[in-house]
Amino acid sequence: MTPCQRWSRRPPHGHRVSVAPLRRAVDYSAALVYLDEHASYEKTGRITSPSIGNIELLLSVLGSPQNDFRVIHVTGTNGKGSTSQIITKLLMAHGVKVGTYSSPHLEDVRERIQVDGEIIGQHDFADSVAAIANAEGIAAIRPSYFEIMTAAAFRWFSDAAVDVAVIEVGMLGRWDATNVVQPDVSVITNIALDHMEFAGPTLAHIATEKAGIIKQGAVAIIGESNEDLWPIFRAEPHEEMLFVNEQFEVVDNHLALGGRALHIRTQRGDYVDLFLPLHGWHQGDNAAVAIAAVEAFFGSALSHEVVTEGFANVVMPGRFEVVGHQPLVILDGAHNPAGADVCASVFFDDFDPHGRRILIVGALGGRDISDTLSALKVDEFDVVICCTAPSPRARQGREIATVAEQMGCTNVSSADSVERACDMALADAGSDDAILVAGSLYVVGAARTHLRRVLP
Template identity: 30%
Template sequence: MDITNLLEYMYALERFGIKPGLEVMKALLKALGNPEKKLNVIHIAGTNGKGSTAAMLEFILRTAGYSTGLYTSPHLVRFNERIRLNGKEITNKETAELVQKIKSVCEKNNIQATFFEFTTTLAFLYFANKKPDYIITETGMGGRLDATNVVTPIITAITNIAIDHVDYLGNTEREIAVEKAKIIKKNIPMITAETNEEIIKLFKEECKKNNSPYYNINDEFNINISESDTKHQLFSTNGESYEIKLVGEHQVMNACLAIRIAEMLEVKKEHIINGLKKAEWPGRLETVSKNPLVIIDGAHNTTGMKALRKFLDKYYPKVFLVLGISEGHHKREMLKEIVPIAERIILTKGKYRGEDPKNYKDLIDKKAIIISDVKEAVKKAMKMNRDIPILITGSIYMIGEAEELFL
């Protein structure tokens, strides 16, 4: 089978849906010789900022001379983006070989894996073969029953807690925090950027129960942002100055989390500074076109929309909005954040788990047109508009479709 057919086989596993639980993962990994036990993993959970934190940390470690593995999800354009070795995506040939191996093991042992379980297994097997110094792994969703939670990491990080994936994780921040806190392992240090006192108390209790050292960057870092614009940010903390390309003040907190993890790994300050300066992460307040100005951002929940709105209020108070939301998200709250600054609106629908715009068009108190095909929606916006920035946001899957137009 070629890579196209093998990927189609993997995507077809989506028919098994999302099945929280670790039994399948443990069985599959055992049948493969438990590759996850051979890895030095930094395990990152949290509602927002996982990917950005992971990416910045990976750049830091690579700059320091370490070999790195990076496992993130979802991808924007290509499946291969999910699994990277030293910043380079897994090749089609490597992917095909591992898919065939795992597929054979599943069939031989009558194991029915979901897409994410299969993909996570593929990543662990790939990294076990390549033996990088560190593997940075982000959870797919939640923590306790997430497929990645079979690892025993060397450091655990939880970026923050907000409302998301309520069908699986709970309806309140506390319920969601309980799920995510279960990635905390016995005697393994845990670090967070959380600010909610109730959630912090919960994290501390979980750390105490597991004899795990607890760190919070809000206790340790006195952050001063000296410059923040549409191209970069300059900030200082604890006597050191840093620069990052990722824009939006929320990225400074993600950067500080990456800094603290790097410090725990005893990375030299010069490598932290230089690594952060080079770090990139597509789809996060990313300018993909300058004429017309087009910005893409994966603000896929209310908290993400609030961070996006804070940035836009400062630099782009009026936008042409191309919006596509995932199924089941808090549409009313998300719309409340972004619609007020939209002068024109096109609603669209991502191919994967996209919400039909007809289901929320009536929640918008402005004129909006529906163009279901994402690429056609973006093309229409670019034809209609020249005077204000075009903002493409909502589902991460949807912005990935849009991103293809600008490659």
């Protein structure tokens, strides 16, 4: 059966167990309190025993809503957020109803759950979380924050009768709560060292964990170009497997005003004169993966009109997002060395600011901050302001500042909040200067909220 045939044979909705919502979770604020009560990894950064057992029990109580729609499942060390958004917009341009589940959020937890690009409303969010609260009692388990969010997303996608859901893995893949779906297409964007406290120490270990989302009957799209890792992916059961630079490739990728000009070729189509309104050469790679994934889903090439429309509607808040001019203010959620290296390359090479270069940086614990700072080229910034991210797992700004000084930075200061760091940078910056906010999506989210209030 082809992916296109599978898509056209949408299954009927599951038989859901009817449960009355808990009184404490019927409004939005109570739903947020319930979620916070279950935030363990979000507060400690620790996972005691990786398992999908809890989420399987929750979904069983709910009537297995994850089986009510088709799925494109996306993982990768970097780029999975952008790739998921590009896939979503290509599917929407094709005329299907699309659910999108992503993490983490920048400013509002509801950002994680969207249908056709619109975030879930407060009432629907509270209703879905209330259903999970009831399922928790019936299943006699204590789910995590991410398990609750994942189950809530699946439930709402079922209620909203989406045709397909683009599901972004939270961490790694094999034991991730999202890995209860049976995907039509499994996507791996790339492999780099990250989450070393849970996997590693080699790229092969990371690849093995991410390969866990490849399932029997699914088409696998592999954006990782390191051929030494390909046997790991091939070892997983699959229907078909497409590799970058073999079945799909970026033929041309160059800087254009406001994004990238692209030429992408796949085994099914040749897509020329494309414009993607995202910054950075790496977004060309993400776009190629996205096109290959959507082609695999439909089992055919895409029309140039669909690709052009889909690309035109792509927006990625917090991923090399320009939020201010004079001074130039850029937000990027790069939080590991591989992502930070790309971030620095785009900032220094593509934007090439003429004035002083000011870095606002914050980070969570659990990673070697010196590796991320080195990849960001911290010593090439004229001013470095280190801040404490708004998370219980945050590394203190003054600790980051000490590391930056040890790396040769001379104009270094620290701030106890992201907001204070932004105010310090704006007060110091001239109209020709450029401010980059990076190091953590938690930092970028807080900065985005604050900067939208204070910038003209």
